[in-house]
Amino acid sequence: MKIRRFYATPLFSALLLAGAVQAQYSVTDEIRVLQGFKAGGGSDTLAQLTQPFLRESLGAEFINEYIPGATGAIAWTRLTQQSAKDGSVVSITNTPMLMTNYIMNDAIRYSIDEMTPIANVVTDPGIIVVPEDSPYQTLQDFLTAAEENPGQLTVANSGVGGDDFFSTIMIENATGLSFQKVPFQGDGPSATAALGGQVDASFNNLGNVFAHIQSGSLRPLAIFTRERLDILPDVPTMVENDIDIVAGSSRGYSAPADIPDEARDELIAAFEALKENQEFQETARERAMVLDIRTGDDYGQMVQEMEGQFEEIWAEVKDDVNQ
Structure with missing residues (x-):
């Protein structure tokens, strides 16, 4: 996942100050959201939680496109290699499978370095x-x-x-x-x-x-x-x-690498606003969604650290799994 050091640009600061005031996304009035799993799963649950609030803050509709298969790899390959890099297409990114796909399978060609981290939202x-x-x-x-x-x-x-x-x-x-x-x-x-x-x-x-x-x-x-x-x-x-295992799935949003800074700023600001939105917080609690909002570079760092952790786990178990 491509991490660019993020600074609070005037646009980003203005968007944060605007809070709940409806903005107009500079790129498009429809944002396509690639989901790597069938409707009704964890990705879709996240979409239904976040997108009504994101629609209000960005003034854009969210069009979910379900592309199940290969544990999300088909959707994430399309995001990195076949999608416009203008901020009009994003994907829900699920960890650890976002990284374990290519850690476990050399034939999978995408990587987190080809993505722009926008925001993690929940750790389920x-x-x-x-x-x-x-x-x-x-x-x-x-x-x-x-x-x-x-x-x-x-x-x-x-x-x-x-x-x-x-x-x-x-x-x-x-x-x-x-x-x-x-x-x-x-x-x-x-x-x-x-x-x-x-x-x-x-x-x-x-x-x-x-x-x-x-x-x-x-x-x-x-x-x-x-x-x-x-x-x-x-x-x-x-x-x-007496089984020392703590595990779960983190779910957020990413875009292709090298989207315009303006689009990135606007998307990140929309997720930052969720931290202060009491209606959103209450809706998440009602749906048993454990919020863990990390945006921009923080999300990118989180994913990079998890990549290293699961590389170590896979190195330990791959011989037994592949038998």
């Missing part, structure tokens, strides 16, 4: 959910069954290289257990598989399955946070079960 913790009629009432029930049936329990994830895929591997490494990993094209289809009883469990993200947890159609067994969350006080963490 991982969670294990099972169907409402599942025999597994607790995490220990689930782990015991996995121990008694090595490689037999089916675990859905959002795709090879995603955070759910990696958290499954980390649990296998930490416990010595093994699961039958079932990849889907996004969190939505993974959750749907659990809802329909097609898999024993889905390793998913809280924001995507929270409504199902509230309705009782999915049962949470454990969450991958350091401490329990206020919105799910009865759901234990992996850490308190």
Whole structure:
């Protein structure tokens, strides 16, 4: 992801001071948003959360284009190599799969150096959910069954290289257990598989399955946070079960490299304004979205650091995964 040192230009400062006053995006009145997963997943959840507020601050419509496949790589290849570099096209960028795609597969040709970081918005913790009629009432029930049936329990994830895929591997490494990993094209289809009883469990993200947890159609067994969350006080963490795993998916927006500074300033200002928007904050809480807004260079630095971390993890596990 191309990081350019960011300074508060007069335009950027003016946009921040304007706050909730509606502006007019200088590039276009329609911004195309490439999504690398099917509708209904974590990327789409982020889009539905942010875009009404971004539309108001930028005065532009957001047109979501769903391009599922290859764990987001098709969309991100299109963003970096086939999209206009004028600020009219952006993409929702999901980590860690944004980087793990090419870390794990030399055939994938894009990289974060070919993107302009705009903003991370949420860091969505991982969670294990099972169907409402599942025999597994607790995490220990689930782990015991996995121990008694090595490689037999089916675990859905959002795709090879995603955070759910990696958290499954980390649990296998930490416990010595093994699961039958079932990849889907996004969190939505993974959750749907659990809802329909097609898999024993889905390793998913809280924001995507929270409504199902509230309705009782999915049962949470454990969450991958350091401490329990206020919105799910009865759901234990992996850490308190002596499995030291904290994981999740961060989701934000990026543009192609070398978009005009003016467009970059305006986009960043729109996301900075979300930090002070009380309606946005409340909407995020209602949807169990854990906000983690980092813009511009800060987002770029975050992604670069994660790239290094997952390069190390993949180097440790790739031989076992590829067997």
